[in-house]
Amino acid sequence: MLKIGHRGAKAHVAENTLASFQQALTLGADGIELDVHVCATGELVAIHDFTVDRTTNGTGEVHKLTLEELKHLKVEGSYIIPTLDEVMEVIGKKCLVNIEMKGRHTAGSVSDFVNMYVREKGYSYTDFIVSSFQREELKIMSQLNPYVRLGILTQASVTQAWEWAEEFSAKAIHPHYTLLTKNNVNKAREAGFKVYTWTVNEQSDIERVKGFGVDGIISDYPERL
Ligand code: G3P
Ligand code: CA
Numbered sequence: 001m002l003k004i005g006h007r008g009a010k011a012h013v014a015e016n017t018l019a020s021f022q023q024a025l026t027l028g029a030d031g032i033e034l035d036v037h038v039c040a041t042g043e044l045v046a047i048h049d050f051t052v053d054r055t056t057n058g059t060g061e062v063h064k065l066t067l068e069e070l071k072h073l074k075v076e077g078s079y080i081i082p083t084l085d086e087v088m089e090v091i092g093k094k095c096l097v098n099i100e101m102k103g104r105h106t107a108g109s110v111s112d113f114v115n116m117y118v119r120e121k122g123y124s125y126t127d128f129i130v131s132s133f134q135r136e137e138l139k140i141m142s143q144l145n146p147y148v149r150l151g152i153l154t155q156a157s158v159t160q161a162w163e164w165a166e167e168f169s170a171k172a173i174h175p176h177y178t179l180l181t182k183n184n185v186n187k188a189r190e191a192g193f194k195v196y197t198w199t200v201n202e203q204s205d206i207e208r209v210k211g212f213g214v215d216g217i218i219s220d221y222p223e224r225l
Contacts, residue, residue, distance in 0.1 A: 001210060001214065001215060001216060001217065001225075002030045002031050002096060002196070002215060002216030002217070003028060003029050003030045003031070003216070003217065003219070003222050003225035004029060004030065004031040004032065004033050004096065004098060004196065004216050004217065004218040004219070004222070004225075005020075005021070005023075005024025005025075005027070005029040005031070005032045005033065005218075005219070005220075005222040006033050006198060006199050006218045006219055006220045007020060007033060007034060007035065007048060007220075008020025008021040008022075008023060008024045008032060008034070009021075009023040009024040009026075009027055009029070009220070009221070009222055010220040011201070011220035011221045012027075012221075014055070014075050014076035014079045015048060015055065016034055016035060016046040016047055016048060016055075016075075016081070016082070017046075017075055017076075017079040017080070017081075017082065018079075018082050018086060018087065018090045019079060021034070021087055021090055021091055022090055022091075024095075024222050025091060025094055025095060027221075027222045027223040028222060028223060028225075029095060029222035029225075030095055030096060030216075031095045031096030031097065031098055031216065032087075032091060032095060032096075032097060032098065033098040033100060033131075033198070033218050034046045034084075034087060034097075034098070034099060034100065035047060035048040035100045035102040036084055036099055036100065036101060036102060036103065036106055036110065037050070037062040037063060037102055037103030037106065038063060038103055038105060038106050038109050039062055039063060039065055039066060039067055039070055040063060040064055040065055040066045040067075040069075041066045041067045041068075042109070043067045043083050043084075043085075044083060044084040044085075044106070044109050044110065044113055045062065045067070045070060045081050045082070045083055045084070046081065046082050046083070046084060046087055047062055047070075047081050047102075048102060049062075050062060050063075050102075050103065052065065052070070052073055052081075055075055055076070056073035056074060056075050056081065057073055057074045058072075058073040062103065063103060063104075063105075067083070084099070084113060088117065088121075093122075093123065093127065096127060096128070096129065097127060097128050097129075098128075098129045098130075098131060098151070098196070098218070099113075099114075099128060099129070099130045099131070100130075100131050100132060100153070101130060101131070101132040101134065101137040101138075101141070102132075104134070104136070104137070105137075106137055107137045107138075107140035107141040107144060108140065108144065110130055110141065110148075111141060111144045111145040111148060114128050114130065114145070114147075114148050115145070115147075118147075125147045125148065125149060126149065128148065128149065129149045129150075129151050129171070129172060129196070130148050130149065130150055130151065131150070131151035131152070131153050131172075131174050131196075132150075132151075132152075132153060133153040133154070133155070135164065138150060138152065138164065138168045138170070139167075139168060141168075142167075142168035142169055142170075146169065149170075149171040149172065150165075150168055150169070150170035150171060150172070151170060151171070151172035151173065151174045151194075151196060152164045152165045152168070152170050152172070152173045152174060153174040153175075153198075154173070154174070154175050154176065154179070155175075155176045155179075156179075157179065158173065158175050158179050158180070158184045158188065161173040161174070161175055162188060162191070162193070165193055170193070171193065171194060172193055172194035172195065172196055172215070173188055173193050173194075173195055173196075174195075174196045174197065174198060174218075175195070175197055176197070176198060176199075177197045177198065177199075177200045177205060177209050177217075180195075180197055180209055180212055180214070181212065182211070182212045182213075185209075185212040185213055185214055186212075186213065189213065189215070194215040194216070195213075195214045195215050195216075196214065196215055196216040196217070196218060197209055197214050197216070197217055197218065198217075198218035198219075199218055199219060199220060200217050200218070200219050201219055201220050201221055201224070203224055206219070206224055206225060
């Protein structure tokens with residue numbers, strides 16, 4: 001079972017920062033999860049929200065800000081927003097990278113990014129899993145790139161995730177942990193899908209979903225996994 005750090009090690013260090021990803025590895029994570037948007041100058045950047053307002057000292061929509069503008073912002077006082085390239089430099093080939101396509105119009109850039117890492121930097125497609133809640137991004141990725149392993153995120157229904165997984169040839173479903181039962185995890189796995197669940201922080205919940213036989217857990221506390 002894979003231990004995946006949510007936005008790095010969100011419980012310990014500012015989310016989606018290089019320090020948070022490093023901390024996740026230090027705490028024993030096998031993988032990191034991060035959220036990406038494409039900024040105004042085309043780079044993929046790691047940030048959760050569509051605006052910088054909550055996590056930085058600035059304001060504005062990520063897709064309207066240039067990389068230079070984003071780099072001038074402070075995240076929780078002393079950190080900065082990293083590009084996806086910078087994240088890869090920090091984590092090296094040490095772990096699985098779960099890229100969540102959070103922003104709109106991200107599928108093309110993420111597809112190019114993963115292809116480049118496989119073709120030019122010695123990575124394998126199995127080093128990545130690309131997830132999203134957004135039907136449009138999943139659809140575009142499935143049409144653009146059959147090699148990228150897709151994960152279908154859902155907070156609503158395992159059945160719906162399963163249907164989308166079949167439609168988009170995804171390899172995994174990523175349901176919120178409260179949607180899981182032993183039965184639906186078994187069935188999804190028997191159908192050939194990996195099951196990665198989120199964001200599981202309490203020890204009792206972690207033990208329960210482990211008992212269901214999930215393939216991976218995404219947590220703010222990777223050390224609890
Ligand atoms: O990928 C799992 C989880 O990160 C999805 O929810 O809001 O934390 O991006 P959120
Ligand atoms: Ca996420």
